Amino acid sequence: MLTITYRDGQNRIGTEELNDYLQEHKTVLDQVKNDRRAYRDALGWMDPEEWASEQQLACLEEKAEEVRKNADAFVLIGVGGSNNAARAVIKGLNGKGPRVYYAGNTISPYQVNELLKELEGKSVYINIIAKNFETLEPGIGFRVLRKWLAGNYGAEAAKRMIATGTPGSHLEKISRENGYTFLTFPETIGGRYSAICDVGLFPMAVAGADIRKVVQGVKDMRKMLYETEGAKNPAYYYAAIRNLLNQKGMMAEMLSFFEPRYRYFAKWWIQLFAESEGKDGKGIYPISAQCSEDLHSVGQFVQDGTPMIFETFLDIKKQDASYILEKDLTDDRFDYLNGMDLWEINKKAFEATYKAHTQSLPCFRIQVEELDEYSFGELFYFFEFACYISGMLLGINPFDQPGVEAYKRYMFEALGK
Numbered sequence: 216m217l218t219i220t221y222r223d224g225q226n227r228i229g230t231e232e233l234n235d236y237l238q239e240h241k242t243v244l245d246q247v248k249n250d251r252r253a254y255r256d257a258l259g260w261m262d263p264e265e266w267a268s269e270q271q272l273a274c275l276e277e278k279a280e281e282v283r284k285n286a287d288a289f290v291l292i293g294v295g296g297s298n299n300a301a302r303a304v305i306k307g308l309n310g311k312g313p314r315v316y317y318a319g320n321t322i323s324p325y326q327v328n329e330l331l332k333e334l335e336g337k338s339v340y341i342n343i344i345a346k347n348f349e350t351l352e353p354g355i356g357f358r359v360l361r362k363w364l365a366g367n368y369g370a371e372a373a374k375r376m377i378a379t380g381t382p383g384s385h386l387e388k389i390s391r392e393n394g395y396t397f398l399t400f401p402e403t404i405g406g407r408y409s410a411i412c413d414v415g416l417f418p419m420a421v422a423g424a425d426i427r428k429v430v431q432g433v434k435d436m437r438k439m440l441y442e443t444e445g446a447k448n449p450a451y452y453y454a455a456i457r458n459l460l461n462q463k464g465m466m467a468e469m470l471s472f473f474e475p476r477y478r479y480f481a482k483w484w485i486q487l488f489a490e491s492e493g494k495d496g497k498g499i500y501p502i503s504a505q506c507s508e509d510l511h512s513v514g515q516f517v518q519d520g521t522p523m524i525f526e527t528f529l530d531i532k533k534q535d536a537s538y539i540l541e542k543d544l545t546d547d548r549f550d551y552l553n554g555m556d557l558w559e560i561n562k563k564a565f566e567a568t569y570k571a572h573t574q575s576l577p578c579f580r581i582q583v584e585e586l587d588e589y590s591f592g593e594l595f596y597f598f599e600f601a602c603y604i605s606g607m608l609l610g611i612n613p614f615d616q617p618g619v620e621a622y623k624r625y626m627f628e629a630l631g632k
């Protein structure tokens with residue numbers, strides 16, 4: 216089970232202060248767990264049984280198996296919440312399945328042409344994911360790839376298209392008219408909270424991830440968070456400290472990891488917190504660092520620059536890869552590493568960074584047993600739950616995103632929509 220610890224060598228938050236805050240706001244945790252009135256249209260993700268039931272998982276696995284048998288390329292069209300969770304797991308696990316390509320997340324003609332070149336000669340299946348089906352990028356991607364599919368497969372093309380949208384939407388209408396497979400984007404789940412429903416689970420299954428393990432991680436985390444009260448509740452503890460730090464001038468949170476397989480998970484995390492909390496002139500700016508590489512750039516600022524950042528480290532307990540550095544005949548002055556495993560060296564770099572950073576900034580350490588489907592499930596639910604609590608403590612609505620409408624208004628006007 217995931218664990219969280221907090222350390223700050225400068226003790227910015229005193230024990231009494233933290234206890235008082237946790238006591239004062241404990242109704243927020245109760246409200247998040249039990250009160251569905253305030254955001255009932257956005258809380259579908261809280262109950263995995265509803266959108267990831269045994270029956271639904273079996274349906275998704277069956278369809279995914281068909282795609283896996285016939286495809287050597289699978290294109291995931293979607294942007295933001297419509298592809299971030301699936302991409303985090305797919306890139307994180309590198310499962311056995313068709314190669315996955317991403318579209319509908321760029322308007323760059325160069326990228327689109329490169330993708331079409333890549334797909335030449337391959338057996339291609341496509342999954343378009345769009346909740347409101349007005350977003351520009353997936354709309355363009357869908358049009359381009361529909362044409363490509365029809366040009367390459369003629370009447371067979373429809374069998375290769377899977378659309379994930381809200382029931383009653385225009386995307387559903389198009390799917391029914393064209394004979395595409397239609398999956399559900401639940402009305403009550405927003406994009407960035409959509410990992411555990413058809414949106415996230417189907418592409419994960421196509422790419423070879425064991426979606427039952429993901430869902431088990433979610434369920435176990437949910438049970439633990441629902442059964443644990445007050446300061447012992449890790450999501451409440453994390454959310455409370457984040458908000459206290461924010462009140463003390465900490466404006467940014469950096470998610471740091473020493474395993475590059477978390478790169479796209481970090482993108483998911485950034486989207487979750489940026490779109491959920493950054494509103495009404497408030498919020499903590501989420502950034503990420505891929506270590507040890509980024510220690511040679513932002514590491515300087517973090518250790519020594521403007522004190523406005525706190526850090527959340529992702530740590531993995533179980534070793535799952537190994538490379539032993541052998542003795543080398545050349546005297547390169549790295550002999551002190553002879554016989555050491557890169558896993559161990561990476562861990563030591565992690566511990567050293569944690570030690571140095573906790574001396575000057577507040578740091579959380581979130582540790583999972585293993586980098587696998589189960590812990591991705593735990594992490595998704597943990598952060599979504601914590602984000603909801605954190606948004607409530609901050610006094611904003613964590614489920615809307617009014618800010619992204621501003622640029623869209625100008626863009627659609629300029630495009631003559």
Ligand code: PA5
Binds near residue numbers: 353490
């Ligand atoms: O979290 C969100 O709601 C957004 O990031 C959406 O997921 C993103 O804008 C894509 O939306 P749609 O699937 O409606 O095109």
